[in-house]
Amino acid sequence: xxxxxxxxxxxxxxxxxxxxxxxxxxxxxxxxxxxxxxxxxxxxxxxxxxxxxxxxxxxxxxxxxxxxxxxxxxxxxxxxxxxxxxxxxxxxxxxxxxxxxxxxxxxxxxxxxxxxxxxxxxxxxxxxxxxxxxxxxxxxxxxxxxxxxxxxxxxxxxxxxxxxxxxxxxxxxxxxxxxxxxxxxxxxxxxxxxxxxxxxxxxxxxxxxxxxxxxxxxxxxxxxxxxxxxxxxxxxxxxxxxxxxxxxxxxxxxxxxxxxxxxxxxxxxxxxxxxxxxxxxxxxxxxxxxxxxxxxxxxxxxxxxxxxxxxxxxxxxxxxxxxxxxxxxxxxxxxxxxxxxxxxxxxxxxxxxxxxxxxxxxxxxxxxxxxxxxxxxxxxxxxxxxxxxxxxxxxxxxxxxxxxxxxxxxxxxxxxxxxxxxxxxxxxxxxxxxxxxxxxxxxxxxxxxxxxxxxxx
Amino acid sequence: xxxxxxxxxxxxxxxxxxxxxxxxxxxxxxxxxxxxxxxxxxxxxxxxxxxxxxxxxxxxxxxxxxxxxxxxxxxxxxxxxxxxxxxxxxxxxxxxxxxxxxxxxxxxxxxxxxxxxxxxxxxxxxxxxxxxxxxxxxxxxxxxxxxxxxxxxxxxxxxxxxxxxxxxxxxxxxxxxxxxxxxxxxxxxxxxxxxxxxxxxxxxxxxxxxxxxxxxxxxxxxxxxxxxxxxxxxxxxxxxxxxxxxxxxxxxxxxxxxxxxxxxxxxxxxxxxxxxxxxxxxxxxxxxxxxxxxxxxxxxxxxxxxxxxxxxxxxxxxxxxxxxxxxxxxxxxxxxxxxxxxxxxxxxxxxxxxxxxxxxxxxxxxxxxxxxxxxxxxxxxxxxxxxxxxxxxxxxxxxxxxxxxxxxxxxxxxxxxxxxxxxxxxxxxxxxxxxxxxxxxxxxxxxxxxxxxxxxxxxxxxxxxxxxxxxxxxxxxxxxxxxxxxxxxxxxxxxxx
Numbered sequence: 001x002x003x004x005x006x007x008x009x010x011x012x013x014x015x016x017x018x019x020x021x022x023x024x025x026x027x028x029x030x031x032x033x034x035x036x037x038x039x040x041x042x043x044x045x046x047x048x049x050x051x052x053x054x055x056x057x058x059x060x061x062x063x064x065x066x067x068x069x070x071x072x073x074x075x076x077x078x079x080x081x082x083x084x085x086x087x088x089x090x091x092x093x094x095x096x097x098x099x100x101x102x103x104x105x106x107x108x109x110x111x112x113x114x115x116x117x118x119x120x121x122x123x124x125x126x127x128x129x130x131x132x133x134x135x136x137x138x139x140x141x142x143x144x145x146x147x148x149x150x151x152x153x154x155x156x157x158x159x160x161x162x163x164x165x166x167x168x169x170x171x172x173x174x175x176x177x178x179x180x181x182x183x184x185x186x187x188x189x190x191x192x193x194x195x196x197x198x199x200x201x202x203x204x205x206x207x208x209x210x211x212x213x214x215x216x217x218x219x220x221x222x223x224x225x226x227x228x229x230x231x232x233x234x235x236x237x238x239x240x241x242x243x244x245x246x247x248x249x250x251x252x253x254x255x256x257x258x259x260x261x262x263x264x265x266x267x268x269x270x271x272x273x274x275x276x277x278x279x280x281x282x283x284x285x286x287x288x289x290x291x292x293x294x295x296x297x298x299x300x301x302x303x304x305x306x307x308x309x310x311x312x313x314x315x316x317x318x319x320x321x322x323x324x325x326x327x328x329x330x331x332x333x334x335x336x337x338x339x340x341x342x343x344x345x346x347x348x349x350x351x352x353x354x355x356x357x358x359x360x361x362x363x364x365x366x367x368x369x370x371x372x373x374x375x376x377x378x379x380x381x382x383x384x385x386x387x388x389x390x391x392x393x394x395x396x397x398x399x400x401x402x403x404x405x406x407x408x409x410x411x412x413x414x415x416x417x418x419x420x421x422x423x424x425x426x427x428x429x430x431x432x433x434x435x436x437x438x439x440x441x442x443x444x445x446x447x448x449x450x451x452x453x454x455x456x457x
Numbered sequence: 458x459x460x461x462x463x464x465x466x467x468x469x470x471x472x473x474x475x476x477x478x479x480x481x482x483x484x485x486x487x488x489x490x491x492x493x494x495x496x497x498x499x500x501x502x503x504x505x506x507x508x509x510x511x512x513x514x515x516x517x518x519x520x521x522x523x524x525x526x527x528x529x530x531x532x533x534x535x536x537x538x539x540x541x542x543x544x545x546x547x548x549x550x551x552x553x554x555x556x557x558x559x560x561x562x563x564x565x566x567x568x569x570x571x572x573x574x575x576x577x578x579x580x581x582x583x584x585x586x587x588x589x590x591x592x593x594x595x596x597x598x599x600x601x602x603x604x605x606x607x608x609x610x611x612x613x614x615x616x617x618x619x620x621x622x623x624x625x626x627x628x629x630x631x632x633x634x635x636x637x638x639x640x641x642x643x644x645x646x647x648x649x650x651x652x653x654x655x656x657x658x659x660x661x662x663x664x665x666x667x668x669x670x671x672x673x674x675x676x677x678x679x680x681x682x683x684x685x686x687x688x689x690x691x692x693x694x695x696x697x698x699x700x701x702x703x704x705x706x707x708x709x710x711x712x713x714x715x716x717x718x719x720x721x722x723x724x725x726x727x728x729x730x731x732x733x734x735x736x737x738x739x740x741x742x743x744x745x746x747x748x749x750x751x752x753x754x755x756x757x758x759x760x761x762x763x764x765x766x767x768x769x770x771x772x773x774x775x776x777x778x779x780x781x782x783x784x785x786x787x788x789x790x791x792x793x794x795x796x797x798x799x800x801x802x803x804x805x806x807x808x809x810x811x812x813x814x815x816x817x818x819x820x821x822x823x824x825x826x827x828x829x830x831x832x833x834x835x836x837x838x839x840x841x842x843x844x845x846x847x848x849x850x851x852x853x854x855x856x857x858x859x860x861x862x863x864x865x866x867x868x869x870x871x872x873x874x875x876x877x878x879x880x881x882x883x884x885x886x887x888x889x890x891x892x893x894x895x896x897x898x899x900x901x902x903x904x905x906x907x908x909x910x911x912x913x914x915x916x917x918x919x920x921x922x923x924x925x926x927x928x929x930x931x932x933x934x935x936x937x938x939x940x941x942x943x944x945x946x947x948x949x950x951x952x953x954x
Contacts (some may be wrong), residue, residue, distance in 0.1 A: 259557075318522060371621075373595055374588035378519065383584065387523070387632045395663075402625040409621055413614060420603055455522045 007062040010047040010054065010283045011115055017043020018108040024402075027102025030163045036101035037091050040108050044084045051076040054392060057314060064182065066119040067251070074321040075118030075247040082240050082328045083111040084345035085436055089332075090232035090341055092432050103143060106136040114244030117388065119213070121255070123181040123205070124170045126248055130167065130208055131173040133241045134160045139228040152228030156237075160211060163218055169207025173201035178397035185257040190441050205252070206270075212245035212408030213216065215300040226293035227344075234289060235335030238296045246303050250320050251311030257294060257365040264292050267308035268397050275301025275404045288348050291411060292334055295370060297407060299327055302401055305385050307394075320386040325449060326369075330378055333366035333440030340433035346415060351423025359434045360419050362441035367412045369444050372405055459511040463527055464497045465537075468546075472568035475555045475561060484554045487564040489572065489828055491547040498543045498707035502536050507936070509525060509533065509943030511581070511646070523585035523635070525643040529576070533944030534713055534792060538578045539935060541799045544926065545702045546571040549695040552807055552919035556695075563604060567695070570596040574703045578710060579760060582629045583643040586715070590627065590675075593704055594620045600696040601688060601853045605710035606813070610789035612687040619684035620674060627671025627711075633664035634719060635679060649718045650949065665723040668716050669731075674935055676708030682761050690819070693809020697753070701760050706793030706795045709767045713792065718951040719773065725952065728775030729871055735772050736875045738765025743885035752893065753809045753819045756802065759845060759889070763798045763884055767791045768878055770860040773873070775950055779867025783951060787863025788945035790856055796937065797852035801844045804849050804923040811916055814907040821896050831911040835898045837920055842890040844927045847883055855938075857883065 007010065020043070023034040028035060055073040062068060086107060094103045113133025120126045138160065142153025176188035177197045190198050211218030226234040253263055280297030285291040306320035340359055341348060353360030369376035382405070389398035402407050446452060459811050505512045514530035531539060549567060556563060573596060577589035594617060601613040608739030635643050637653030654661040675683040689697050713837060717724050724731075749755035770791040774784045787906045811820060811834060828835035844851035847858075864876030897903075913918070930937055 023473070025696065193914055315523075368595065374591050379588075379591075383628065383632070384523070386629060387635065390629065390632050391636050395629075398629055402629060403622075406622040409618055413617065417610065420599075439759060452518055452520045452522070455520060 001061060001064055002062050005389070007054075007068055008066060010051040010080065010114060012052060013043050014080070014108055014112045017046075018105050019269050020111065021105045021108065022099055025105065030098065030100070031096060033100040034091070034095065035156045036104050037087060040104045041087055043108065044080050044087070045170050048077065048080045048084070051080060056086050061121065065122045067121045068119065069174060070128070070245050071118040071251055071321065074325060075243055076115055078243050078325045079111050079114050079340065080180070082108060082169070082243065082321055082332060083236075083442065085332045085336070086232060086236045086240065089235060089336055089433055091282040092430060093230060098419070099143075103140070110136040110236070111240050112419050116242045116246030117241075118247030118251075119249070120248065122181045123174060123186070123256075124409055125230060127168055127171055129244070130164060131210060133212065133244060137237050137241060138279045140233045141225050142396075145231060148228035150446050151311055152221075152225045156225050158368075159218065159221045160341040163207045163211040164338075166204050170201045170204025170207070172208070173197060173204065175356045177201065183251070187258055190256075192440055195261070201261070202257070203266070209245050209249050209252075210270070211299050212241050213303070214242055214297055215304055215456050216270060216277055219274065219300070220275070221296045222297055223293040226296075226404070227287060227289045230275070231289070231335060233419065235332055235339070238293065239331050239337075242296075242300065243328055244305065245322050246320060246324050249304075250317065253307055254317070259311060262299045263310070264308045264312060264392065266395065267304055268394055271301050271304030272307055272397060272400045273301075274298070275303060275401060279404050282408070285411070286346050288338055288346055288415060289344050290330075291346075291415065292338070295408070295411070298332060298404060299331070301404070302382070302385055302435070303327065303386045305401060306388045308397070309388045309394065312392035313388050315384055315388040315391050319381065319384035322384055322451070322455060323378070325380040326377030326444065329440050329444045329447060330369040330376070331446060333362060333437050336433050336437035336440060337366065340429040340437055341427060342430065343360060346418060348417065348427075350421045352354065352427060353419045355423050355427035356429045356434065360363065360437050362434075362437040365441040365444060366414055366437070371412055372407050374407035375442045375445060375448040380422050380448055380451040381441050409450065458516040459513055460497065460501065461531060462515055463581055464501070464555070465493055465529065466573055467494055467581060468568035468575075469572035472565045475565050475568070482588060483561050483564050484550070484556070486672035486754070487568065488547070488550045488554065490568065490841045491550040494571070494575075495543040495547045495803055498540050501531065502540060502794055502940075505531070505536065507533075507736055507939040507943070509947065514581070517907070520801075521585070524641060526582050528644060529579040529584040529585070529587060529644070531579055532580050532709070533940045533942070535578045536940055537792060537796045538710060539575055540646045541706070541770050541796050542571065542574045542578060542703050544923070545803045546574075548803065548807070548919040548923055549698055551915055553695050554812070554915045555913070558604065566596055566600055568648070570600070570699060574699075577707055581645045583634065583645060583715070586711075587628055587631060588798070590707060590934065591621075591624050593707065594624060596703060597696065597700055602693045604693040604696065605691040606693070607691040608673065608687070610690045612691040612859060616684050616688040620854050623671045623674030625672050630664050630667030630671055633667060635658065637661070637664065645715065652719055652721055655722065655866040657697045658726070661723040662727070663923060665716060665720045668711070668720070672708040672711040673715065673734070675711075676705060676764050677761065678734050678765070679713070679741045679761065680831055682738070682742075684760065686754050686757045689760075689806070690751060690753050694813065695808040697810070698803040700758070701806055702799040705760060705764055705797060707794055709764060709791070712768070712771050713788065713948055717774070717948055719951045726770050726820070731768055732875045733870055735767070735769030736766060736879050738762065739879045740885070743889065745884045747885055747889040747892070751819045752812065752821050752822045752897070753806070755821075755889065755893065756805045756809060760798070760802055760885060761839030762843075762886060763794065763802070765882070766795050766857060766860050766879065769875060770794070770864055772871070773864040773867050773876065775952060776867050776869040778870060780868045780952070783863045783866030783868070784949045784953070785863070785942070785945045786859050786866065786942070788948050789941050790859025790863050791935065792941045792945065793852070793859060793930070793934070794856035797927065800923045801853060802926075804837070804841045804920050805845065807916070807920050808834070808841060809811050810820070810841050811912060812909065813911060816908045821893065823903050823905045824897040824909070825900045826898075826906050827909050828898045829902065830906055832838060834909065834912045835925060837912070838898060839894055840893055844924065844931075846887040846890045848926070852927040855931055855934045856865065900933050
């Protein structure tokens with residue numbers, strides 16, 4: 001058994017940075033707690049560097065619990081990069097806050113959970129990673145200690161706890177009929193297990209992972225948390241834990257389940273419902289954060305398409321990994337624009353393009369990116385996603401996704417159109433968040449145009 | 458960096474530096490770029506001559522894992538259309554020299570659109586084609602939304618949603634082609650060489666359905682044309698000219714470039730569908746145009762009619778049993794019609810724009826006797842109308858004559874019958890354009906006629922070259938036809954295999 005801790009160095013970097021941040025936060029005066037942010041950022045950058053080096057090495061298994069393969073590499077790099085952007089977004093609003101250092105540390109711990117979720121090759125580790133990704137996020141959701149934040153945190157926690165227990169029951173069931181929790185054992189064990197028990201276990205396990213992914217039926221927390229918690233936290237919980245959840249779903253579907261069975265049909269139906277529900281709910285929203293929340297739900301639906309096709313086509317893995325990275329960049333860019341303006345109502349964005357051309361253009365790029373307009377990153381993700389669906393003989397799913405994409409244009413345009421109008425008040429976007437939005441938009445374009453480089457790596 | 462890539466991306470590169478250009482210099486920079494591009498395109502065509510095959514090819518890896526690349530090149534089909542694009546964008550730049558409302562953003566958007574349109578007509582990779590196809594929708598959406606008039610927000614939204622749906626259906630069709638090819642590839646040259654899905658007629662039919670609907674919405678064919686009249690009516694004049702002159706061609710171009718050579722079996726099997734859809738477009742477009750009082754809507758519906766001829770000709774070319782020379786003639790006629798329609802409709806929409814600029818209205822009933830107040834304008838309108846109704850000596854005649862000769866000449870019963878019925882479309886078009894001339898140009902003065910002063914120099918400089926080119930093609934079509942001829946021979950051979 002390979003027990004070399006150096007193989008999980010990116011995760012260790014994050015953990016060490018979190019611990020160092022917590023210890024330093026204990027002793028630093030309130031006005032100098034920004035140093036914790038620096039420590040955390042350094043940990044993330046170090047993790048990114050190590051993860052990039054690791055990505056060039058051959059695949060292996062560590063501690064019999066973690067795969068280190070392309071899925072893990074992409075999850076690591078996306079989570080670390082996204083968390084770095086969230087840290088940049090959060091640094092401004094929580095500056096000199098009494099619990100500033102805790103904020104950064106909680107973000108890091110939740111990100112660590114997401115990374116583990118994507119890498120784990122054992123259901124028990126998946127459960128542990130699920131808890132690690134969730135519990136800090138509950139605390140973050142209620143960080144503002146206001147009415148909306150408390151409501152959001154409570155709703156988030158109750159849902160998470162309930163679906164977590166369901167998931168644990170599913171793991172128990174699968175352990176019982178599959179005679180193990182490691183994916184390799186399960187694949188062999190589940191093949192001749194009673195199919196009703198396997199189905200029940202898989203459905204229960206999906207409950208927890210779909211909660212993390214923000215997909216139906218675990219999507220109820222998304223709009224409330226996105227609207228109620230601080231914007232930087234909203235950006236974090238709708239982006240980072242999802243990356244880990246989708247990686248875990250793909251891995252479970254392709255590596256733990258024996259081929260054949262109801263997985264593709266089940267996930268395909270969930271995917272179709274998720275994207276449709278997210279889109280329908282987004283139509284009438286006048287609050288941009290709620291609009292973005294439902295948009296993330298519909299995007300989760302598109303992301304489930306390659307999950308459904310896991311193991312049926314070679315395109316599924318490429319599609320999911322590329323799409324999830326593209327989604328993370330685009331979503332963070334849109335949330336950064338919300339943070340920069342500091343306003344939640346659609347009307348407040350009137351004339352943004354004149355008030356601040358770079359921020360306005362970045363927002364337009366991100367919103368058109370959600371639609372899948374070339375040459376943004378999501379476009380390539382969507383092409384691969386459609387390809388995976390058609391190659392996996394699920395053409396109806398591709399058609400549903402295409403119709404939903406057209407429908408989604410409507411509400412993204414509702415946000416884009418006011419940007420071009422004449423400004424009716426003074427808009428003064430925050431500098432740091434604007435810079436993050438512009439960086440995300442540029443990165444989205446670069447990822448789209450340079451897709452070949454990203455896909456071959 | 459080849460010269461073709463330079464031609465395609467020069468407008469975009471200038472658009473990126475345009476924010477740094479002083480406001481008063483913006484129109485002149487815009488005109489200079491479009492003319493530089495036009496000169497380059499003309500030079501490339503002159504250097505290439507009428508040889509068959511693909512020239513100025515450039516191939517770079519883009520997404521190697523799905524075998525999609527930046528692959529561009531020009532052949533007998535793309536040369537005329539790329540040149541048409543450069544001409545129309547130059548005309549629009551000249552026409553808009555006195556444009557004042559957000560002129561910088563207007564110029565940036567048009568330069569962006571020029572890159573997109575040039576890129577589309579030179580793309581030799583399905584994914585690259587799709588990128589430009591989709592971007593053209595986004596660019597035109599903003600043109601209608603920001604510089605349109607009337608109920609522009611609703612028209613722009615309808616345009617975006619409808620054509621975007623078409624583009625996604627098209628994408629599904631492209632993915633079908635990609636997955637049907639062995640090995641999987643998006644490269645048009647390889648897909649043409651080894652048509653995908655050759656062994657599975659059912660899948661090929663579905664793929665043709667997706668590609669056909671996607672391209673048909675853009676062309677547009679009846680019944681997918683309903684986005685077009687509002688979009689044209691509410692778009693600014695230059696936007697309409699580009700939308701009708703260049704962007705409608707994307708659909709028809711896609712049929713010749715993608716659908717026919719890559720799905721030859723399916724094309725032959727469903728040729729009758731295209732014949733009928735084309736015939737319906739011809740008659741329906743002409744009849745509805747006849748009933749219009751809004752002159753811009755009228756021109757928009759004649760576009761449906763004119764694009765119907767193209768679909769009809771391409772359908773006739775799918776009859777493998779038909780006479781090969783006639784089928785070739787039909788394809789040549791279809792490509793000539795693309796160029797001819799681009800020039801004539803571009804001119805007509807710019808002329809409508811002059812009317813709206815002076816009088817703020819498109820209502821035919823409120824004009825009359827314009828010939829007295831604006832003789833030059835009236836002369837140009839008359840010439841454009843005669844070109845559009847297919848008067849010999851102008852480009853429309855050359856195109857439509859070949860289409861009818863080819864369609865009826867294939868000898869196949871269905872093609873001959875539909876072709877013969879479609880001739881009625883010419884009759885209705887003639888009637889409706891003569892009605893326009895009667896009511897607006899001749900006759901007693903209307904309530905708004907006094908406001909219509911004669912054309913200004915920039916308008917004259919933009920519209921006259923378009924009509925002159927139409928006349929040139931009408932009188933001496935040799936150079937154009939010789940370029941198209943090898944291509945249509947190749948396409949009919951490919952569709953007939």
